[in-house]
Amino acid sequence: MPVQSQVDAVLAQVDAGLEQSLERLYELLRIKSISTDPAYAAECQRAADWLVSELAGLGFDAAARPTPGHPVVVGHGTDQAGPHVLFYAHYDVQPVDPVELWHSDPFEPQLKEGADGRKIIVARGASDDKGQMMTFIEACRAWKTATGTLPVKVSLMLEGEEESGGKNLPPFMEAHRDELAAADIALVCDTDMWNRQTPSITTMLRGLVADEIEITCANKDLHSGMFGNAARNPNQVLAEIIASLRAPDGSVTLPSFYDDVAEISPELKAQWASLGFDEAKFLGEVGLSVPAGEQNRSVLEMLWARPTCEINGMIGGYTGDGFKTVIPAKASAKISFRLVSGMDPAKIRAAFRKHVEERLPADCSVKFTPHGGSPAITVPSDGTHLCQALAGLSAEWNKDAVITGSGGSIPVAGDFKKILGLDTLLIGFAHVDDQIHSPNEKYDLESYHRGIRSWVRVLAALAG
Template structure:
């Protein structure tokens, strides 16, 4: 029997024990956002240290100003194999509101929805304890049948659900130890229950706040309206000018660095069983509002955007007040893709606003952060190997998905450690992460472990 087949067989043999170990972890109330659960967070971290040490990892619980970080290291016998860094997080969201849970959130249970369709229900089942344990169980099977195919470093943090405040400093202080050839991240999902996915693109983000100031105080609109500039009118014209009739952003140079999808990826997206009308109907709308000629998936996965997230100005209380406001403000977000430069977008946006200021108006800009887009090159050998490994396990080609949002740790790995990230997760959209009755498909847990065994083997070939 080939080495990989032995590993897969061992994962299947270990299924009951693997589920029991996951249940032990799920029972720990590792809520990172509540200081009352600090001891529980440390207990979850120590549980994972113990698991890794059982598998021959050199593992320890590392202190931070917040909750501790788990670091584990194991070497393959062959020196010429890749070194991977696997990331997950053991902390979970609060379980409130408790009354909406069908059973206690930290008493994990296995239930059958339909014949042969079983789910694991508990807080943290899909985000992220079930996910990270798929990798641990794959490592267990390698250890029990032979040796690790790659050099492996494991990094489990305990503050992801509270914004990872301690992680940047930890990465900076331990850069040499954590550096690897590629990062593996499990905090993503599948296309559906039978179709795996690899998230290859994450949009970047620029957050800007604009304050337009006119008169030196609020004025009576009957006495001054028409004679004195109204900052709300100015701001409204600026917002209207940001898009043309085709839905494109009008900032000069905004699309510099934005490339079209490779045709094979574009075709895969077009062929996906995705109902645009249903997607829009679920949020009460019916017509796509972005760039004309672009599909919905393309717009949210691979195209840049400019949005207004909030507007403040004048009187906003009940009833009417005939005021001409002294200032008006708006909060803007730009989602970036490809090689768009956040600093150039900021520069272009601020120049755009200043050019539209009338006499007697001033502007103040407040920055709330900026980060570039990230993309695993479609030509990446690691991506090709992972696709083949997932196809072998699931019998379907992995969807090369984009993400409309951002995953900060991926940016940190790229910027601080110089590593690309291979994002392969097994959660589903209906797993109710962060909500009552959070679940994780039993098939995701079991086949997720098998998938990681195949990916590690493929990367080492």
């Protein structure tokens, strides 16, 4: 039977099985898989084993593969010889602190009524990323239950360290390149919809370069009365270096920083303009009113299509209560660059370090500590898989799905391209008010239910 003619039966199965599907999600949400805290290592293993059991029950050849950290769950379906998708999500979660701000037990999921009457699932990991991950797994379940098979060949790679840096995933992908690169396209469910009525596929993700710099001047802290003027102050040195990174027009001053940055197409710029994005509201909600990036750019361009430099932290001297008249020996800052497609993380890191070193006065030294680097990704807007997935989403939501960018970075998407040679479609059903990483994290029941239905349609569409 043709795949498209089976979709209605599979969607009916999703609707009929929603209550049982929620119970399975709740089981997973009860597992305290906090990856960054070694005290929860056994819980991370338990979550991985739970997923292996669920996937095996659906006919996948699944296993929790060991890494130097938490396991990576890999599952391969045996269905179909046609298109092959590799689905990625993560089963680990953020810590729950401050726990006193939660309105219910973070690991005892609750189905509640939100402020606007919507039903919401409240628990740590409900949105990021267990709820999103389960939309895909439950879509596979519905296909298997209703038809006995899947419309495409499906592999899954489910990570246990995304929330703690994910340092073991790239080596894992390198070691299993031949196995994982057999797919035709990667799918990631860890992003938002454009709004509550409009599904989206993120096709542009900025890359990231992060460096920590530590400036040292004197060999110990000094009394500012006894040494002031005579001794170099690392706080001032650091401040001058940081101030030199941006020009008055908002641009980044590193030489050759924009050499590999391309302009977006007029067609894409027009689509973004049609999204109805309210720049004043976006900034106003955080108490701001004036865009601070490159002049003569829309805010969406600044966020999605232009590189940036941000100061994420500065430390130096006495920061406790009261006052201490000290010239510190050291001062440090954490600085990150968001990159766009075409920019080389290694080239940007080298340019930044040279910029710093050229501005060091005599008697000062600098230590650099890298904190990750990943390239940006861009999926061609006319790609076959993208067009198929957009059609599937549009059919479910009765509204044209849109192509969006993201100001954030999802390193695994860059790794899919760099290591496995795969483009990635980022399809998620979260909302900006899901309070991920915060107390009272939630996932809309509609996001969960229609997310499953959406994946049913997307898998059918990808089957052609």
